[in-house]
Amino acid sequence: MVMALDSKAVAYSAPGKALLAGGYLVLLPQYSAYVVALSARIHAVVSEEEERANTHKRVTIAAYSPQFKDGEWVYSLGDGSDKSSLSPVLTSAYGNNPFLEAAIRTVVAYSHASGSRMLKKNVSIKIYSDDAYHSQDDRVTSPTTQSRFHYHLNSIRDVPKTGLGSSAALTTAVIAALFSFYLPDLDPLDPSNLDKVHNLAQLAHCTAQKKVGSGFDIASAVYGSVQYSRFAADIISNELFDPNSVESVDKFSNLVKNLVESDWKMTHIPSSLPPGLSLLMGDVKTGSETPKMASMVLDWREKNPARANEVWTLLDQSNTALVNTLYQMSTLAEKDPRSYAQLLEAGIEDSSPNILHQLRENFLEIRKYLRIMTIESHALIEPQPQTDLLDKCNQIPGVIGGVVPGAGGFDAISILALESKIQDIKDFTSKSKDSEFSDLIWLDLKEQRIGLQRESLSLYNNL
Numbered sequence: 001m002v003m004a005l006d007s008k009a010v011a012y013s014a015p016g017k018a019l020l021a022g023g024y025l026v027l028l029p030q031y032s033a034y035v036v037a038l039s040a041r042i043h044a045v046v047s048e049e050e051e052r053a054n055t056h057k058r059v060t061i062a063a064y065s066p067q068f069k070d071g072e073w074v075y076s077l078g079d080g081s082d083k084s085s086l087s088p089v090l091t092s093a094y095g096n097n098p099f100l101e102a103a104i105r106t107v108v109a110y111s112h113a114s115g116s117r118m119l120k121k122n123v124s125i126k127i128y129s130d131d132a133y134h135s136q137d138d139r140v141t142s143p144t145t146q147s148r149f150h151y152h153l154n155s156i157r158d159v160p161k162t163g164l165g166s167s168a169a170l171t172t173a174v175i176a177a178l179f180s181f182y183l184p185d186l187d188p189l190d191p192s193n194l195d196k197v198h199n200l201a202q203l204a205h206c207t208a209q210k211k212v213g214s215g216f217d218i219a220s221a222v223y224g225s226v227q228y229s230r231f232a233a234d235i236i237s238n239e240l241f242d243p244n245s246v247e248s249v250d251k252f253s254n255l256v257k258n259l260v261e262s263d264w265k266m267t268h269i270p271s272s273l274p275p276g277l278s279l280l281m282g283d284v285k286t287g288s289e290t291p292k293m294a295s296m297v298l299d300w301r302e303k304n305p306a307r308a309n310e311v312w313t314l315l316d317q318s319n320t321a322l323v324n325t326l327y328q329m330s331t332l333a334e335k336d337p338r339s340y341a342q343l344l345e346a347g348i349e350d351s352s353p354n355i356l357h358q359l360r361e362n363f364l365e366i367r368k369y370l371r372i373m374t375i376e377s378h379a380l381i382e383p384q385p386q387t388d389l390l391d392k393c394n395q396i397p398g399v400i401g402g403v404v405p406g407a408g409g410f411d412a413i414s415i416l417a418l419e420s421k422i423q424d425i426k427d428f429t430s431k432s433k434d435s436e437f438s439d440l441i442w443l444d445l446k447e448q449r450i451g452l453q454r455e456s457l458s459l460y461n462n463l
C-alpha cells in the first residue's frame with residue numbers, strides 16, 4: 001500500500017519495554033522499578049484527510065494499521081456542541097480498538113479545553129510497528145519494499161504478541177502525534193509538554209484497560225529507560241473513564257485538562273545499561289495472563305501481610321542491589337575505561353571475583369525471591385521450565401544473568417550478556433539440542449534508551 005503524506009503531517013514514535021526489576025512491587029508507590037526501553041518502536045503519522053467530505057457536522061478520524069488485515073478503524077466526532085459529541089464513535093465494521101479510541105478521546109478533550117482550532121479537521125492516523133512486537137509466523141514478504149516494517153496475513157486480533165507493551169507504545173505515539181496536530185504551537189518534546197503527553201497517555205491507557213495499573217509501560221514509552229515509581233492511583237477519578245457521567249463536554253474536557261496539568265508526583269530517573277552489556281529478550285511462545293497473576297499476588301499479599309512484606313522487602317533490596325551494580329559499572333566505564341575494558345575482556349568466566357560476578361549474584365537473588373512468591377502465591381511467576389531455561393542460559397559463555405521480565409510467567413525471558421558475545425549466544429541456542437532452548441526465539445531488538453521521539457516523514461515513503 002503506497003501512502004501519500006502531505007507536508008503538514010507529523011510523526012512520532014514510542015518504544016516498547018522490558019521490566020527488568022520491580023514487577024508487582026511497582027504497583028505500590030513506595031517501590032521502584034527498573035525499566036529498559038527497547039529499539040522496537042510504534043509509529044503514528046497524523047495528517048489532515050482532506051478528501052473526506054464532512055456530513056452532518058461530524059468530523060472523521062480514520063486510523064489505519066496497514067501491516068494487519070482489517071487494520072482500519074474509522075471514528076466520527078461531533079463539534080463539541082452537544083453532550084457526548086466529542087467522544088469518538090466507531091463507524092467502521094471490523095471491531096474496536098480500545099486503545100486508539102481512548103487515545104483519541106483523551107487528546108481531543110484536552111485540545112478542546114486548550115482552545116484548539118484544529119478540531120473540525122478530518123484526520124488520518126497511520127500506525128506502523130516494528131516486527132519484534134508480534135509473531136512473524138504469518139509475515140507476508142513484499143518483493144517491492146525494503147521497509148523496516150513487515151506485513152501480516154491476519155488481523156491484529158489473530159497475531160500473537162511478544163509482550164513488549166504494544167498498547168502503551170501505540171497510545172503514546174498516537175497521543176503525541178495528535179497533540180502536535182491539534183495544538184501546533186506546542187512541541188510535545190518540550191519537557192513541560194512531555195509531562196502532559198505522559199499524563200494524557202496514562203489516562204488513555206487506564207481508560208482503555210478499565211483499570212489503573214502501575215503505568216511503568218507508558219512511563220518508559222514516554223521517557224525511555226527509567227527507574228520508575230508510580231503516581232497515586234486515586235488521582236484518576238472514575239468519572240474520567242466515562243464522559244457520559246459528566247454533564248457537559250466542557251466539564252469533561254476541563255477535568256481532563258486539570259488532571260493532565262497537575263503534578264503527578266511520580267519518579268522517572270533516566271537510566272541506561274552499562275556500555276558493553278546488551279539486553280536479549282527471548283520469546284518463549286506460550287502465553288500467561290498478567291492480570292490474573294497480578295490479582296493472585298495481591299490476594300496473597302492481602303491474606304499474608306507480614307510474610308508478604310518480609311518477602312517484598314528482601315526482593316526490593318535485591319532489585320536495588322542490581323540497579324546499584326549497573327550504576328557502579330557505568331561509573332567505572334566512564335572514570336576508568338581501561339579497567340572497564342579489561343573487566344569485559346575477562347568476563348564472568350574469570351575466577352577472581354569481579355563486578356560481573358556481583359551482577360550475576362544480584363540476578364540470582366532476585367530470582368530466589370520471585371520463586372518464593374511463585375510457591376507462596378501460586379502465581380506462576382518463575383515456573384520450573386523458566387527456572388531451567390534461565391539456569392541453562394547462565395551456562396552459556398558471555399551470559400551474565402537473567403530473569404523473567406515484568407509479571408513473569410511462561411512467555412519471555414530477559415538476559416544481560418556481553419555485547420561482544422551476543423551472536424555466539426544466539427548461535428549456541430539455535431544449534432543446541434537441549435530441550436530447554438527448543439521454544440526460544442531471540443527477538444530482534446536491543447536497549448534504545450530514548451523514549452518518545454519525532455520522526456522524519458521520509459521513513460514512511462513507499463509503504
Ligand SMILES: Nc1ncnc2c1ncn2[C@@H]1O[C@H](COP(=O)(O)OP(=O)(O)O)[C@@H](O)[C@H]1O
Binds near residue numbers: 163
Ligand atoms: N500496530 C498496531 N496497530 C493497531 N493497534 C495496535 C497495534 N499494536 C497494538 N495495538 C492495540 O493494542 C492492543 C494490544 O494491547 P495489549 O493486549 O495490552 O498488549 P501489549 O501487552 O502488547 O500491550 C491490540 O489489541 C490493539 O488494540
Ligand SMILES: C[C@@](O)(CCOP(=O)(O)OP(=O)(O)O)CC(=O)O
Binds near residue numbers: 026164215405407
Ligand atoms: C505485574 C506488573 O507489576 C507488571 C506487569 O508487567 P508485564 O511486562 O508482564 O506486563 P504486560 O505488558 O501488561 O503483560 C503489573 C503492573 O505494573 O501494572
